[in-house]
């Protein structure tokens with residue numbers, strides 16, 4: 001659905017996006033992660049035919065950017081970084097304007113559908129300027145969907161929202177995913193990316209890595225099991241180290257952390273051995289790394 | 304065309320909720336209509352003793368009103384200045400509407416989502432221009448109509464003839480819209496550079512300067528406005544329009560708006 005090859009954007013002196021190559025499948029939810037100034041918004045603007053690339057090329061739904069721009073604009077939805085609503089106009093009017101600009105056939109019906117879906121129907125006659133930040137964001141999301149785009153670009157959809165509003169927006173995105181749309185999300189919220197996205201890219205001017213959140217975690221840390229003991233773990237570390245399948249052994253106070261590929265197979269044996277050696281095991285669990293750890297590691301490594 | 308209409312209606316719904324714009328659109332024309340009428344009422348009482356006052360030398364009027372009495376000629380002369388001032392309306396009103404509309408969109412950051420839709424920039428800039436020019440022209444014509452009707456009751460038929468002379472009709476119905484177009488193009492270019500609508504409004508209203516010079520020139524007797532001057536003015540404004548319009552369409556490109564506008 002979205003393919004780019006060596007997509008590059010330079011602003012005078014600054015290189016904002018450097019030779020980005022991506023291939024995003026239909027129905028995929030793709031997370032685009034990167035620190036401030038990474039070039040996320042610039043990438044989205046290029047892929048939605050708002051600005052032209054300096055070099056490289058991209059196709060969106062088979063349409064080439066810089067060539068079939070009107071077709072691209074007709075077929076994608078974009079939630080811009082700032083909602084950019086007309087504050088003096090009502091929610092209903094805001095959406096109606098966009099429905100017409102997007103050449104929607106059933107203007108009133110579509111406007112009603114999305115106002116209702118996002119819980120804004122009751123406030124449809126109120127000026128957008130009177131809405132809370134969360135409601136404004138929802139109105140902007142409704143605006144993105146009026147023409148039923150197959151591809152949706154969301155530039156930081158939950159930035160600046162309180163946890164409850166953010167969850168509402170997130171749930172809504174999950175719902176859109178269920179409808180088989182292709183969704184490209186720029187975000188700083190790694191937890192969100194972890195939960196919503198099929199694949200994530202870590203990006204900072206250049207593409208650092210692309211993979212599923214799970215694979216990324218594994219790629220970086222392997223799998224780790226933590227054993228909580230009633231006593232200091234130190235002596236047991238040496239005992240455990242004799243197992244050939246262990247990749248790493250680490251002890252912190254009364255915690256023993258072992259890295260291995262198949263904990264399901266090896267854990268029973270390790271536990272038996274530790275107990276025989278006199279360890280009092282209180283808890284055993286898999287150590288889960290958040291995507292945040294992965295992200296911070298990647299962004300740090302390369303800078 | 305449907306999209307242009309959508310944007311024009313949106314502009315009106317938005318911009319006329321702005322008090323500054325409403326003031327310009329409603330109050331200025333009232334002022335410009337009332338002033339000449341009040342002057343007419345005031346000077347009407349002078350008629351008796353005009354011969355007593357120091358009347359301006361005949362050379363001052365040139366061939367403005369060869370067959371008129373001294374008093375009538377003074378009235379025609381005053382009305383000419385006021386009608387010339389009327390021509391400021393089609394400059395100030397569109398400059399105000401366009402400045403508030405464009406700078407307003409800039410500060411609300413509403414241009415990016417608009418530009419993401421399949422509207423062409425030409426449609427967008429046309430809609431902005433229409434939204435600013437139509438109210439200006441309608442208001443100018445209504446105000447001019449009121450002024451002419453008011454004057455009908457207060458001046459002699461001969462003087463009235465001067466007021467609706469072809470040169471003023473050309474001025475109001477042809478040069479006026481051309482001036483409005485010039486003000487809008489100027490407002491678009493200036494609005495792309497500044498972030499305060501009032502500054503944009505004032506800077507684009509600089510377009511009235513040549514007009515003011517004409518007014519002052521006429522008042523001090525430096526030039527005499529006649530049909531030639533008005534037609535010349537129309538031609539000059541039309542040429543400037545073409546140039547300014549070209550420049551403003553050039554700053555009104557998606558990429559430029561999103562990456563270069565401050």
Ligand SMILES: Nc1ncnc2c1ncn2[C@@H]1O[C@H](COP(=O)(O)OP(=O)(O)OP(=O)(O)O)[C@@H](O)[C@H]1O
Pocket residue numbers: 011012014015016034035036037038039040041042043081561562563
């Ligand atoms: N119009 C512009 N002119 C010059 N440089 C620009 C322009 N727009 C963006 N840049 C630069 O390009 C780089 C990428 O900016 P971009 O807005 O795409 O980052 P981002 O990943 O969206 O950041 P954020 O998380 O803060 O939104 C930055 O260094 C920025 O300064």
Ligand SMILES: [Mg+2]
Pocket residue numbers: 040041042081155
């Ligand atoms: Mg951004």
